[in-house]
Amino acid sequence: MDKSQLMFWFLSALAVFSSLMVITRKNPVYSVLFLIITFFAISGHYVLMNAQFLAIVNIIVYAGAIMVLFLFVLMLMNLNKESEQQKNKYLLWSGAIAGGMLMVIMIAALNTTEPAVVNQPGAGDIGLIKNLGTKLFTEYVVPFEISSILFLSAMVGAVVLGKKGD
């Protein structure tokens, strides 16, 4: 087992563990923190697969901006105490079982006998900013422009919803 394989297993274990912690922690703040760890683990995977751009963006946008926003909102609402009491155990268990079932089924469905293509780390440099950028601003310029509409509407939404009183 070489280094990269070792890294893969480590990062995978970390990601799974921390995401499990995200959904099991009672205190939302812990959940946020574990989620950030998950993101880091996933970014690690990106790096392993030579997708540096995404690794960076993931950390900056997700772990940095978005998660901080979450944390901020949580703090603002003073929800760090465990305020959640799951009254309906039945729903809790059925939820867990359903999620597990989905997992089993999807894994079973996707467990192909296709010849295993080894995903060699480091091979290819498509994940580099240059390559991605070129493609983004040539072929993908239409969606890129269109996503501005998305942001405009999100902005309008923040105004409409967030502004106090009317």
Add this chain to the structure above:
Amino acid sequence: MPITYYIFLAVIIFCIGVTGVLTRRNSIIVFMCIELMLNAVNLLLVAFSKLHHQRMLVLDAANVTAGTESQLFVFFIMVVAAAEVSVGLAIIVMMYRAVHSVDINFLNRLKN
């Protein structure tokens, strides 16, 4: 690493996210679980990107950009996620302002 490992990993994280959505009542955490699902997808897309890149290289050595599109897709997912988060959090804040709770089952006037 075989691609199936990545698939399994992504599916596991995805399903953990789903389970979180199903079991948690704090809307912020539910939302976070959805983000977890998106990240699982992102991971899968990047893995497929590499897979596809290598496959295409075998067929056509000149096609060095094969697989870029899914990484760009991840980029767009992040863009959308950001937009979604701003709107989603605005909704959650709005709800908190109104009822001082973020419990998804707290407001339950609409049913049947």
Add this chain to the structure above:
Amino acid sequence: MNLIIFAGIMGVVMMFGGLLMKQKHQATLLATVLVLLLLAGNTWEMLHGPIFSIQAPHMLATSRFGLLINEILLAAGLLYLLVSGRDIEKVGNYVAEYYALIFFIFAGIGISTAYTNLLMLFLGIEIISIPLYILTGADKRNLKSIEAALKYFLMGSFSTGIMLMGIALIYGGTGSFLLEKFSLQGAPISYNLVAGLLLILVAMAFKVSAAPFHFWTPDVYDGAPTVFTSFMATIVKVAGFIAFIRLFEGASGIIAGKWQWVIAIIISLTLLIGNITAVFQQSVKRMLAYSSIAQAGFMMFALFSMNNWGREGIVLYAAAYCLATIGIFAVLTKMDDYTYQGFNGFARREPMLAVALAVMVLSLAGIPLTVGFFSKYYMVASAVAAGFGGKFLWLLVLAMLCAAVSVYYYFRVIQAMYFKEAEQPQSALPVSAGFRYLVAGAALVVVLLGILPQWLLQFLYF
């Protein structure tokens, strides 16, 4: 395709217009004019080709079908603004912003009817969804509105997650996001692709509120401000269907013989749940929510049979369903009481509107001489023409029986209007004569198309 650009621009125009205009109805006026322009632009494109040509072959492609649907949806949008503009003004203070959001949604619709790439589908759906989350929560004083927005947002995001998983798996199977790549029949079928298609099917089923992914619909439609429910339930929903159909136009063969079974099960569940649950409802608004589920069941036939009949049917369905539902919602928003009792004695109160409403309700129920009949007719005919009349006869029978059940709850409106008297005499609705004529005009169109549906369908072929 120009629709996307124009709608985006007009959304921005509205946003800035909002800063300049002090009076709410000015915003409405502006929005109406802008929709009219959109409609004119789309008509031009349909008749003479695009004004701007966007070269993005891997992203968007116009089709006559998509343009016709755009045309219908824009016309419906115009009608919507004309009859419901006043009510939008009453929702809150950000009238211009609401209109801007509506224009953004139209941009999303433009994408949904023209995409050729899963990325564009994803963006289109999101551009439609995010403004809708906002519009749903627009009535901030109303807890129902907030609840609906939260539910809609959480479930919508969840379905986005599912959809993305599906897209990812499809990519894993085909190595491309292009529709044509996985549409090719006979391509090696990978399990990733099949699973991905299923997940994306689920996400789309969610958007068009097909069972068992419909649960958001009644709550959100009920909770959202009624004017926006009207918009969501009609124009947006039809756009969702078009996206759905485009997605699977060539893909149905991939799941081979099982595709029909998957859709048939979804259709039957949708029809049963939508129709049967609607029977119990006491609120007309909520009934319409369930009815929209039920109608979705019928529209799914286009996916079931995947042939030209289905496409023609969906065109008619778009027209029938939008006209009727917008009309009913327009009247409903003027009422104080959304229950059936609220309509008691309506025929005395508003004879002309009552006739128009009756026609619309008949259309929804699929009674001949209304376009609603032909829309249902084409749906069933598509299944038969596709050769599923024998094996899936049970589905056709079920659909028709459900149509009969739907008569039950639709006709309760007619019964209330015509055969029951209000407890205390009520004055006429506070609406203008223009409103009455508009609704009546819409009803007239419903009847005219019910006699000559070809008038609309010919645009698919000329």
Add this chain to the structure above:
Amino acid sequence: MKFAPYIPLLPLAGFLINGLLRNKLSKGLVGIIGSGAILAAFVLSVLVFNQTLQGETAVLQLFEFIKVGSLTIPFEFQIDQLTSLFLLIITGVGFLIHVYSTAYMHEESDSHFARYFAYLNLFVFSMLLLVMGGNYVIMFIGWEGVGLCSYLLIGYWFKNTEYNNAAKKAFVMNRIGDLGFLIAVFWIISTFGSTSFSAVFGQLPGQFSTAAITGITLCLFVGAMGKSAQIPLYTWLPDAMAGPTPVSALIHAATMVTAGIYMIARSNMLYVLAPASMHVIAIVGLATALLAATIALKQNDIKKVLAYSTVSQLGYMFLGLGVGAFTGAVFHVMTHAFFKALLFLGAGSVIHGMHHQQNMLHYGGLKKWMPVTHLTMLIGCIAIAGIPPFSGFFSKDEILIHAFAANPVYYVLGMGGALMTAFYMFRLYALTFLGEHRGDLHHHTPHESPKAMTIPLVVLAVLSIVGGLVGIPELFMNNGHRLESFLTPVFENSKQYLEQHAHPSHSTEWMLLAVSVSLIVLVILFTVRTFAKGKESEEATGLGKLLQNKWYVDELYDGLIVKPLLALGTVLNNVIERSGIDRLVNGVGRAVQYSSRQLRLLQSGNVGSYILMMVLGIVGLILLVFYTRL
């Protein structure tokens, strides 16, 4: 012959005039129109009779009535000897009864009086159609028409619910018979392809299966049972006495009830080819004759006695038909028409004189107040009892002799019936006219009826005496039986197929005659002696009670048929219809509403459970696509 179609049209015109103008015409005018129409018809009938007497017959096709595919049913009249004889009886007796009615019904108000005459004329019209019809369908029109008129006339006093019930009963029982008739017609159509008498009989004997012919004849006989009040469909006739007495005389004694005999005599060609049917007819006729006679023994209502007597006499006629004595049966129809009409009209006169008292126990000694009625009634009684040379003797004798030839048992039983007839008729006579008056003389004094009533009585009495002379048997006089030779063209074709019985020798005949006549005379003497004293109590015991209650047949029918049918109706209505089918239909609706109430619970308002459903849906779909074979 050309004018034959006018015979039924005249009464029809009378019906229309009296019916439509019933509020405008005076009673006198109504009577004149009503009776005049019948008189005119009678005159025409006599002309027709004259022509047939010379052997002239005709089939007159008026217009095409029904034409479907290969089947054509014209509206046609067949005039032959049998028809013309019946025409005479119907119009002749009918006319007398019309005249009689003008007086009898004089108490009615103008419009009801006109209604009465309209009905009577309509009846005569229907009866004429029946006997003139040239095919079974036209005959059936008359057949049902007379049933209708009978219904209308029995329920003439429509305020009385009991009368209405009697009318309804008559109609329904007739309908049962009519169904048999109809089926026979269908059978004839499918067998012969035509309903015209000439076409049907012309094809006989042909290659037709005996089973078919027997079936047809039996079905026709079912029709005759209803119309001519034979077992088991006889119970309506006594109840039909609810109608005005002249109606009873005309319809329920002289004419309508003999339609069955006419029809069978008309169809003689069919019947002779179905010996089994003949036997059935003979047995049913005989049984009816005896049963009705026994019941008549203990009846106290004067009209009821006559009614049962009529049933009994009709039984004789069927006996005659059954043993092949077609002429005898027709002969008896004729004589019976005379004396039974006479008896009914006489009874009507008595009832009229007694102010609508019908119970004989309240009569007695009427002969001093009502001499004409008394005398004519006596003649009628003698005629029916069968004392020579009164008419009843000849006709009944002819039937009985034929019965003897067929089977001596028939004769013995028939003779027993004849003795009973003598008994109950003279019981009636004695209780009514002899002895002391048992009624309340202070309130009403019996009185003789007006001329319009007595003259028809006298005419009928004369006919009852001399009517038999047209059929004097060979025993007394060679070629005396004018009637038989007159009717020969009608019956001659069938004669060869008739079961041949050795005709009894003259000496046997003489002996039988002597025995029967002397027995009858004995019975009469005994009866008159007994009942002249008015020895009859209201309450009877033992067998008498059984007889008084008509063997409880009505009750039996009520319990066996009517009540179960009504109960079945109730069960169907309440159980099958309401709780069964309709409940099922409504149940579908209710099931939808119920499932609506249950299904809405899925919509719990809880995002978690919504998403749970979605996840389950995804799981289900994946399972469906990946792990099932479809």
Add this chain to the structure above:
Amino acid sequence: MILSSFILIPLIAGLLAFFIKQDQLVKGWSLLAALATLAAVLYSFTMPAAAEGLSYSRIWLGSLNSHFSLLLDGPARVTTLLTAVSFVIIFIAIFKNSYADASQYFGLMLLSMAGLMGVFLASDALLFYFFWELALIPVYFLCSKWGGERRVPVTFKFFIYTFVGSVIMLIGIIYLYSKTPDQSFSWASFKQAALTAKEQAFFFWFFFVAFAIKMPVFPFHTWQPDAYETAPVGTTMVLSGVMVKMGLFAVLRWLLPVFPQMSDKMGGFIIVLAIIGILYASLIAIRQDNIKRLIAYSSIAHIGLMAASLFVKNDMAYQGALIQFFNHGINIIGLWIVVDIIERQTGISKMSELGGLAQQAPRLAIMLVVVALANIALPLTNAFIGEFLMFSGLYQQNVWYAVVAGIAIILAAVYTLGMIQKVFFGQRNEAVQVADLQTAQWLALAIIIVLIIAAGVYPKPLLELGGSLVKTIPLAVAP
């Protein structure tokens, strides 16, 4: 063009009627329209017809290959005549009745007339379906708005029941369409639809159920007594006199020729069902106290006989049924007129509460008696011809059909005479006051009685109108 006028006259007149605000005017207008239609119908009978009858065709929905095509063949002649005559009589009979919103009432009546005419004429399946529903919708409004007690739920049940039937039929129409050689809805193509035995078996029932509900045949009849009881009387006349013929007519035009083998195979079963229904309804009718329900059940029995006859498929039964279409319509309208007069004046429809009306209203009583006698098919009334031929036809098919169904003749006498007796005869109920006939009603009843007698005495013209079976269903007769 003359054929279109059958539909267009009432349609246009009906639409215009909504705008006539004066009650008397709208009544006169409707009567005029009905008379004009009758004139058109009668005129069409004088026109020389091709072997199959008059026809008219114009393209309607090109892409569906559906035509606005009409065909006036034998059965259609009878039914259109019935429709025209019935509406004339109905409009006369209800001329004096007052209705709230008379313009709407009469407008809807005319619309339903247009629908009925369309059903009887359409020789294109889609067009047929359109008219099938068009006839129903106005009736729904008529019954729900102007009906009696519990009108809304009862009418609703009726509506949904028939609607279920018709949507099932719609599936059949669509399916058959896909199997026609030229992808067309025309009657001619439908007759050539290539169906396997299994498909025939399925879709035969799809069509039959729709027709059976409309007729209605046991056990699909339970909507009918309620509907007749609650519907406003003018509409009840339409329902019972004309509308039930839709189902019967449709069997003749759309079921027998299109599914010849199946209708041969299933004919026996349907006949038995119909005969069960005849006896069943008759027995129930005997136990009814409500005069309207009695007539309703009596109608079920009569319709059952006609339904059975249609499946016998011999000339006698066919012509008997056809002539009975007309006769039954006329007769039952007559009955309803009388019932209406009584109910309007006394408010009573229970026979046990009535009685002795003949003393107060002798003319009415006579009219009722005549109509009632026609109802029990007394000879020389119109119904006799029809029933005679039908029973005769049934007999040719199977002796027992005629014998068992014949029991209904007896039962019909029982309940009809019972009705006459309870309502008109017996002791007069002093509390109940009925005036004798008014002119309009008198006129309507007089027309009916003239028709009853005329058709009973000289049925030939009416019989000839229907033509022979061979012309209508040639395929069915061919081996």
